[in-house]
Amino acid sequence: MIPFEFFLVLAAILFVIGAYGVMTKSNAIIVLMCIELMLNAANINFVAFGAYNSDVMGQAFVVMSISVAAAEVAVGIAILLNAYKLRKTTELTDAELTSLRW
Amino acid sequence: MIEYTWLIPFVPMLCFVLIGIFGQKTPEKGGYIAIAGAAISFALSGIIALEYLTGPDYPNVVVDSICWFHIGDLQLNLGYYVDGLTCMMMLFSSFISTLIFVYSVGYMGDQGGRKKRYYAEVSMFLSGMLGLIVSSNFLEMFIFWEVMGLCSYLLIGFWSFRHPEGDAASSNAASAAKKAFLVTRFGDVCLMGGLFVLLGAFGSLDFVDLFNPVNIQNVNPDTLTLGMLLCFGGVIGKSAQFPLHDWLPDAMAGPTTVSSLIHAATMVKAGVYLVARGFPLFVQNPDVMLFVGLIGGFTAFFTATMALNNMNIKRVLAYSTLSQLGYMILSLGAGGYLFALGMDSGNAALMAAGTAGFVAGCFHMMNHAFFKALLFMCSGSVIHAVGTEDMRLMGGLRKQMPITSITMLLGSLSIAGFPFFSGFWSKDLVIEAAFEAGDHNVLFMVLWVLAIVTAFMTAFYMFRMWFMTFMGEKGKNTLHAAEHGHGESPKSMTAPLCILAVFAVVSGFFIMFGLDGMLSFTELPGGFFQVGGGHSEGFEYFSELFTNPYTYLTIVLALVGIYIAYLMYAKKKINPGRFNREGESVLYKVLTKRWGFPDLYNQLSWKLGYGIARGVDYVDRQVVDGTVNGLSGAVVGGGEAVSRVQTGDVHDYSSVVLLGIAVLAVLFIVIAKIMGGI
């Protein structure tokens, strides 16, 4: 059996990769994907804990969170499309997407 | 009738209100109201004095008071206090004031609408003085004392705007008024301190409580000494003693009638009166009396020097007032010193000698009131005619103004101590008191010498003034006045002159008719003090005086002074310029600069007042306010700075979130470690 800690470490690495991506990637789509990565890290945690504790709650939570993530990405992509239409860019560092400040 | 004593100050106060409200509509803008008020006060004073002196109570004090209010547990009263001293003071004050008001009708006749202000203010001034005289406690006295201070401010500054002689004179009057008020205020503040000490020590300010020997015994002598010294500070301010004397010459900026009122009937006499009234407390410590005497004697000499070369007729009179006030204080100091020594040693003879000094001081105060009022009013008459105060522009006025010149001559003779004139009697008694005290303290001997020299100087400068004004060649303004037919002043002015001249000549004889008994200061069995009811020497004075060799010394010195003045200014035999290198000598310059006192006052007030004030203002703006503004600036600037973190770049936002999590996690662990939760 794979040691329990491996799951946690995997999840943590995924989470950190996701967080790093959110902080550094300039393309909004990639940032959204990175957020997905972070969510999935949490999902892995849930599944691992659920399995470890023999508790269905973890898996139930994962189902919930996956659907939530899907909805979020759907809305997110729509919002990005809208922004692209108006700003002609999806680069988050562009002046067009940093006009609201201070 | 004596229970109506309170009316004496009340009537002039009522006149003040009446003139203030209706003055503009009455003839002479309220002048007659003021005269009537003063006359009623005089009449009341006369009736009450007569009733008191002939009544059953005499020589006991008649006192009555009502509760005014409380300070904590201490009760403060309003009331009147009548004894021999009160009678004398209120009589001459109201009498002279009445005459001055009458004189004012002529003197101020051309002042138009301003007369209302004038009469209102002089009425209040008189009210202040009379109130002070009849007060039954120190606080009441202090209030009237300050009311006079206010009135003197207003009256000295009467021409502080729209002066008939132009802007410079207005500025001058304004600054003189301010100086008078501030310098006397300095004394008043000391007096207030003295009242605190007395009130704290005795728990009352009523004279009857303060003069009660039982109470005095219970008070710490050092406290009492401090209190009396502080009170004397008030005297120094009000009676213009050295070193607070310098406001008085400047106060000549007011109308001459005001000078006359301040110098003769009211105001400066208040200080002397305070010493006389507080005598029972002053004599508790001989050193205090020594100090009083020193101040008085030195002032008498010191201020007389400045009269020697002054060219302004009113200024000469002002310095002579200072000098004469010095005499009075000296006399009270010397008498008090002897009395205190006598009390300590139980020596009745010393106490009697002390009483003589007290009588001399009060007596001189009264005589001085008559002749100084006369002199000022005469000078006013002269100024009225020639339109200048500079004696070099006068001269030869004797023919043009016969009444003025003669009455002024009588006044001058009196102040100079010419035998049998009023000043002669009292001044000799003063000098004698100093001499007696000299037996017990060598400092009084020094003061005696100064007093003798001052007597000489007085005779000289008074006659210098008279000769320069009325004799010799006609000056520029004399001629000018003659051209325009400005001769003798109107009757309303000359009549008071004549009346006063009579008093200036004869008031010295009052002492032969029991005045000394009325003013005698005695310690009764049981330690109570009393003014009045003493032994009256009557005509024995006459023989006493003329068997004393020093009397002849003063007479001779006075005559020599008059003669030198005659030679210098009437005959022009001696050129005064010889003595002062035509005004170039150091002494002459120093005298002209009034020994540097105006500069000293200016420097002190400038440095201690405005100098520190500028510093405080700087601190206020830069440090205190600066801190407030700095703090608010820091907050606003901090807001600007922090808002720059909000770059608009969503990466920064997410970085901040993650950084925040890291910081919070560390914080949580640290807190948990500290609290021992983990």
Next chain:
Amino acid sequence: MDFTSIFGDYTAIAPMIILLIGALVAPGVHLLGKKRTATWGFALAVVIVSMVINVLMLVDGWTGSTLGMVYYTDYSGLMMLLFQIVLFLAVVVSNASVETTRFNVGAYYALLMAASTGMMFVAGSQDLMMIFVGVELTSISSYAAVSMKRNDARAAEAAVKYVIIGGMSTALTLYGISMLYGLTGTTNIAAIAATTSITGISFVFGIALVAMIAGYGFKIAAVPFHMWAPDVYEGAATPVSLFLATGSKKMGLSVFFQIFLIMFVSGTACAKIAGPEVQYLFAIIAAVTMTVGNIVAIAQNNIKRMLAYSSIAQAGYILIVMAVMSEYALSAGLFHMFTHVFMKGGAFLVVGALICAGIGEKISDYRGLAKRAPFMAAAMMLFLFSLAGIPPLAGFTSKFFLFSSTMGVGTAAGISLESQWIWLAFVAILNSAISLYYYARVVKTMYVDTGESAERIKVPAAFTVAIAICLVAVVVLGVYPQLIFDLCETASHALLFA
């Protein structure tokens, strides 16, 4: 009233169900009628019906649960009322505001109602999963609502930022919940508390805690998770800003109350283990939040941004509850949440009304407003003074209770003076004073400065009505706080000691 006989097992979620149905039907109504106003009327009717039912249940004191998942208590009822009021204020002006009338109104009202439903579900939950789902329902609906201003570039940008930061926060929350689940094996809050009180806390627990604080702190806009808020409030249509600033924020706070307050409130077993640590953590967050919010607000020139920062600061004040963790503090915090709805909502409404009248969002655009629109200016002044805590307005009264709660622990057993949080009270009052500076600046601009134009402004009637409601509430709650404070006390008692 016998609610159970009407709604059966679903009584506890009856107000939500009605809103949810409304949300589902609203687009259809719009498609059928193609009439803006009709859709608006429908949405308003739904909101009012839902609110009426809720108020009736609340006043009746009905309690119960649906499927053991959603509980209707005095607390959740009160929070639902708050969210309904927010929704009502947002909806009532949406048909009049030029910012929202060009929206696809069917979808727009549906989104608002869905978001509110999410909030209300959160209020009724006692389980982390329910809370998570409820929050996400709100979040996703509000992302969409922000971006509805379709032809507005600023709104688009705001929505992008909102969705990215929001998504990240969701991930953080989920990660935190997963840790907590791993540690305790349950997602029920009471059960988590019970387990923790036995096992004690660990580093992992701390990280889970912080991750959850961050995730929900995003909703509250607590510093340092606040940075999206000014941008989004500025970019979104004003009714949406209002909805976010007063509603969404309160949901976050409610989550804090329901999770951490229940776990760590003094006296519980959990509090004995980690109570002070958590309290200090929240105290620091509260202090930093109010300070940053206030001082940055000073630097703002855009009124909506300024109000956004002021919202951040107000959230900081309410976080005092989390530091003090007492029943009295919670009552005061709930009361402040109510007054904040009216005063901040009112301020946003005035801004929205003025945008309709063609006045910009810059503070300098408000010059001489007092002459052009006396009622608007007066209302704005009162809202701002209320926010600054000037008596006798509602903001003062609620702050009075809130700040005083730092002084002592009030329990049913008695009151004792505690010196622990007095420093927090000092930070709060200093902030209150700083806030006066920028509020007064707006007042000065409106009342003292003279503008270029002096013509009178007409604002839509709906706005006037909504503003008047807020104004009445601000004044009435100021002088007669008991109107709502009693409810807050019952609610806090219900939450903490049920």
Next chain:
Amino acid sequence: MDFPILSLLILVPMIGAVLTLVMGGGRQKSAKYVAAAFSAVTLVLALFVLFNSDSFSSMSESYEWIKTDFVSISFSLAVDGLSILMVFLTALLVFLVVVFSAEAEEVETDRPNYFHTLLLAMEVGLMGVYMASDYFLFYVMWEVTLIPMYFMISWYGGPRRHYAAIKFFIYTHVASLVMLIGIFAMGFKAAEVTGVVDFSFASIATVMHGVEEGFQALVFALLFFGFAVKMPAVPFHTWLPDAHTEAPTGGSVLLAGVMLKMGSYGIIRICLEALPLGASYWQWVIIAIGLVSIVYGAYACIAQKDLKKMVAFSSISHMGMVMLGIGCLSDAGITFAVFQMFAHGLITAILFMVCGMTGHKVGTREIPLLGGLAGKMPVYATFMMFAFMASLGLPGLVGFWGEFPVIFAFYEFIVANDMLWLLLFCMLSLMLTAGYYLWAMQRTLFGPETTKIDLSHAHDVSKTEFAAMAVLCVLVAFFGMWPDAALQFIEPYTDGLIDILGVI
């Protein structure tokens, strides 16, 4: 008494304020008559209360206001010897300001009615502060006074009015918030005993008297800070000169006349009544602040060029005298500190009226630009002289009785503590006070008529201005000659207070 007269004292100006507020359009000009009527009614009510001093206790009112599980707040009003004088002063000054300003430029602007609204609103707050006997109500009313004053300055003020108004607003607001924390602390401490946070004066005071010194001292410090800023005492005073310099005349009159008194009223009413041990703990600090304020204020006056700013600093100096009297913690000290509050209220009202007239009749208040005004405007000059003399403590006028007995109380205190040299500061301040007033008078009223400014439009006092100032002058003289008229109210109160302080 069943008749709620104290509530009416708050209600009447409130109605007046609302009425004047809604008087729009052409009726704005008549707002002054409405304001005059309402403030006159208030004054009559205040006089009625004043002359029924026997039934003070039966006039107090208390209505339950907020009652929760933990907090109990009531709407309680009461008057006693301390508050009635302030109530009277408030009613009087508001009425006189309305009269005084009848033709002033404030009421000539485009919002004449607002001026009166603000005045009456301020009256509401002031009345509330002076009559409240519940901390919540007290604090509410305390803050209510701020807003009208803020608008008063920013609408009708001088060139730097924005700076002054916001500084005034925030500075005093910070102070009152600090005070609020002190109130909280007291409330919760008292609640430990009573079980509920009851904010009524009486219930808190009862408990506080039994609390240990350390706590009392701490709370005293918080409350004292709040009050000292309001008074204002050096070094927390810098809002005042700015506020006064910029405020319109009516605002200044109320600000100095009654609003500053809120500070000293609070110290006596709250700090001393509730925290006697705290008072004795900080006694030397109070005295030091009082002394420093007196001397510092007086010195600052000398350096001022703006007449109004000078008078503002003189207020600091005179309120320092109040502080000094309070600091003595003796019967005499407190009694006459209260008297000084009353006296200063009357005098400073005339002072600011005079300064205001200088501003709008002559065109400038810069002392160096003025000169010789006495000839041009004799009535004005008379009032100015009277006010200055009253303010510098001329015996026979009311100011003296606020000074002499207070310094005497201080003298007794320092004699008991063997620090007699401190008396020198009082003496110095008396000198300085006379100095700056006389110097100012010399430079403004006397001397040659100024040529630096155009005096051709300067005109003397108008009828309404004369009436307002004359009333005040008469009162100044009346209470100066018969101080017992005011002391009869204060003394019974102080006796009770001394009993409380007796626990020291």
